[in-house]
Amino acid sequence: MQRDQQDPLAKFKEEFFVEPGTIYMDGNSLGLMSKRAETKLIGLMDSWKQFGIEGWTEGEHPWFTLAETLSEKAAPLFGAKAHEVMVTGSITSNIHQMLSTVYAPTDERFVILVDELNFPSDIYAVESHLRLRGQDPAIAMRKVPSRDGYTLELEDILAEMKDDVAVLLLPSVLYRSGQLLPLREITEAAHAKGIIAGFDLAHSAGAMPHDLHDEGVDFAVWCHYKYMNSGPGGTGGLYLHERHHDLNPGIAGWFGSDKAKQFDMDHSFTKAEGAGAYQVGTPNIFSMAPLIGSLELFEEAGIDKIRSKSLELTTMLREKLAALVPSLIDVTPKADDQRGGHIALAHPEAARICKALKKAGIVPDFRAPDIIRLAPIAFYTSFEDVEKVALALQDIIEDELYKEFSNERNVVA
Ligand SMILES: Cc1ncc(COP(=O)(O)O)c(C=O)c1O
Ligand SMILES: Nc1c(O)cccc1C(=O)C[C@H](N)C(=O)O
CATH class of the missing domain: 3.40.640.10 (Type I PLP-dependent aspartate aminotransferase-like (Major domain))
Known part of the structure; x- marks a missing residue:
């Protein structure tokens, strides 16, 4: 994706252990390990x-x-x-x-x-x-x-x-x-x-x-x-x-x-x-x-660049979701200066939508009673990842793929 090619922080993804085939959207709860963290x-x-x-x-x-x-x-x-x-x-x-x-x-x-x-x-x-x-x-x-x-x-x-x-x-x-x-x-x-x-x-x-x-x-x-x-x-x-x-x-x-x-x-x-x-x-x-x-x-990355990319990622995610999955209620404030690094989506089936996301290789978290939290992380989330998450949520909700799971929370996330 072109936005990833132009992203000054894209190179940091290889500093982190991102499990192949997964998109990690839970860095707002526990961030991933970096190679430098391991070395130290x-x-x-x-x-x-x-x-x-x-x-x-x-x-x-x-x-x-x-x-x-x-x-x-x-x-x-x-x-x-x-x-x-x-x-x-x-x-x-x-x-x-x-x-x-x-x-x-x-x-x-x-x-x-x-x-x-x-x-x-x-x-x-x-x-x-x-x-x-x-x-x-x-x-x-x-x-x-x-x-x-x-x-x-x-x-x-x-x-x-x-x-x-x-x-x-x-x-x-x-x-x-x-x-x-x-x-x-x-x-x-x-x-x-x-x-x-x-x-x-x-x-x-x-x-x-x-x-x-x-x-x-x-x-x-x-x-x-x-x-x-x-x-x-x-x-x-x-x-x-x-x-x-x-x-x-x-x-x-x-x-x-x-x-x-x-x-x-x-x-x-x-x-x-x-x-x-x-x-x-x-x-x-x-x-x-x-x-x-x-x-x-x-x-090396600079906290201002991290914040700008985070805002761009979350903006893209919520715009795509608004277009593709209108049944998810985006409860995070709209203005950039009134929101942090994650977005929160309310849905009555939130707990099992999170389980279906995990089955699709995407790691969100659920917070009772009805919130799905998604945090694209500037260091290791790409714009392409964000697009994939929006499309996966569309499939899960339109095709009711979440119905194979119980709508109860897991122990932690
Ligand atoms: C807002 C907030 N306060 C406190 C805690 C708990 O902090 P700790 O377990 O590090 O004391 C957390 C997360 O666990 C948190 O999100
Ligand atoms: N601190 C945590 C822990 O020790 C285990 C599992 C999760 C956490 C979290 O940080 C949860 C997080 N504060 C939250 O916003 O829900």
């Missing part, structure tokens, strides 16, 4: 083999400073200063860390604002955090309602920013519909009301550029295993605006120490400067290793 993972296992304990300070990527080195390289993807980002933890553990650090409830201001469509783990984290602080989540957690069950209105978010709200935690991109929220407007409105603004970037990290520092965002958390292809359980990330760096970590551990002091083994904690302070225990070195390779690819 093997490289770090080799340094364990070769150096033993000395691997902390020897080898191509010494483990003691690996998280800091990766954070510096990742920071530009988030529009953050190097010392505002830390590769550590998981989204959920980082939510606990950030709330334990910035949430300072008073009798007047104690509510954490989330939304009705928020990812369950974020809700569980907020509820359990509130309980630990002696708050009743039924009162101290408030949810912005959704009018249509798929998206949020800015107006409704702003309306919930009442005087008793201390912190808000919203997604950048909603995991089901793919709606991208306006982080700058939300943050500015939150600050005008004295509210700390935090975001879960799970579905925007690696899919688009961010501007966290200039937007004034207070904190953010994300994972690297989706668009950043760091592998299942790959170490996550957090951002804390430098204006908060005087705060002691709510959950402290020795890897949050000033590195020069850490091995003094002193019982008084000397906090690292910057976001490094919010690390806890020993970093999961092998769960970070793939990210060394992934970040090289991001540096």
